[in-house]
Amino acid sequence: MSLYIQSTGTSKVYSQDLTVDTGRKDEMVPTVRAQRPSLSLKRFSLPLQGSGLQPKKRPNLSQSLVGFSEAVRIQKVEKKEFGAAIKELERTKAHLYIKEYYRQSDLPISQVFRTMYPKKTIELIDIQEGVTDTKIVKVDGIRKHVLKKVSLPEGITKHHWGDVSVRLKMEQGGLQEKVTKLFFECPGSLMPQNFPYVNYAQREKVAFIFGEKLGVLETEVIKAEEGVFSLHKFIENSGSARLFDLASDVNQKKLNLQQLQNIGILDILIENQDRNPGNILVVSRPDQLDLVPIDHALSYQQKNFQLTLAFGEIKKPCWTQWKRADDKLTDETKEFIKKLDKKTLLAKAEEKGIIIDDKIEKSLKFNVDLLQRSIETREDITLNQLYNKFLNPTLEAV
DSSP, X not given: OEEEEXXXXXXXXXXXXXXXXXXXXXXXXXXXXXXXXXXXXXXXXXXXXXXXXXXXXXXXXXXXXXXXXXXXXXXXXXXXXXXXXXXXXIIIIITTTBOOOSEEOSSOHHHHHHHHSTTSOEEEEEOOOTTSOEEEEEETTEEEEEEEEOSOOHHHHHHTHHHHHHHHHHSOSOHHHHHHIIIIISTTSSOTTTOOOTTHHHHHHHHHHHHGGGTOOOOEEXXXXXXXXXXXXXXXXXXXXXXXXXXXXXXXXXXOXXXXXXXXXXXXXXXXXXXXXXXXXXXXXXXXXXXXXXXXXXXXXXXXXXXXXXXXXXXXXXXGGSGGGGSXXXXXXXXXXXXXXXXXXXXXXXXXXXOOOHHHHHHHHHHHHHHHHHHHHOTTOBHHHHHHHHHOTTSOOO
């Protein structure tokens, strides 16, 4: 006799008739029913003497295929409805902190650039950077800008749909209410380290306003038919730090120390959680490697940042692993810290059309005070010591 058991991957639910007597002492075999449609069938030859059970019929494969197709169809409908809910919330809530746009139009983004550069040939080249929608803008064949969609990119929801769909099913209320809670009220509850939630555009612009003197590229915000985009100039002869072995002794000697310290101070100032090698551009010169910080969506996460910090899960910036991060702060770095003025930075943000909410204002004030106190306490402090102080303000910088 044979018993057919439908495999369900790693997830199984035992039926009421829990065991089958195999004829061997202390050995019982569970029967299984599937939680979801599966195309995988396994055959086990088992003696059923004395069990009182009838052998189960082999499942109809065509029925399994129909069930699987229906599950896929439902999932597609759910994702479509979810995407529509996200777009509606973006339109009404996601960018309320942006008062002024560099360009604002109901036209497609390609048409916006044609109005910016009349009688010029415009090309938008997708560079497939992660799951975000990032493009190079060419004007008459010359690379002029980097354009990044800072509304929730479609790739994000596709990439993380499993996590999102589980949370949506757990939350109470209608779809709009659920999406609002997940992405607006509780940012960080889904993917705390790698998900650019709402107000991405605000954070990119704030990083430029607070970090202009630290090497952040001038950043503008554009609103077009497809959503909201950030825009900065294209840097020639540059490549991601992923392409360089910056931790090597040879490259550490060539590293621009001042630019490294500028990036470190910026990451502390804006509570950046995503300084990986992909978010640093390197301009290679014969005897020097220049560094340019990019992509600051995961800054000022507030509650999310404090939670990850409290549980020790914060991802340290890649530069903390570099030897030059143990060099003493330069006089230029210390002078910059001394001159930091919270009121001036907040006024500048207001002038640039960005609303700074109370949480960001509180974080900025705290971080400026911490930086200034740290260099007053210890003249020979290093960048790594400063960052460790930032992670645990109650510790002495040693």
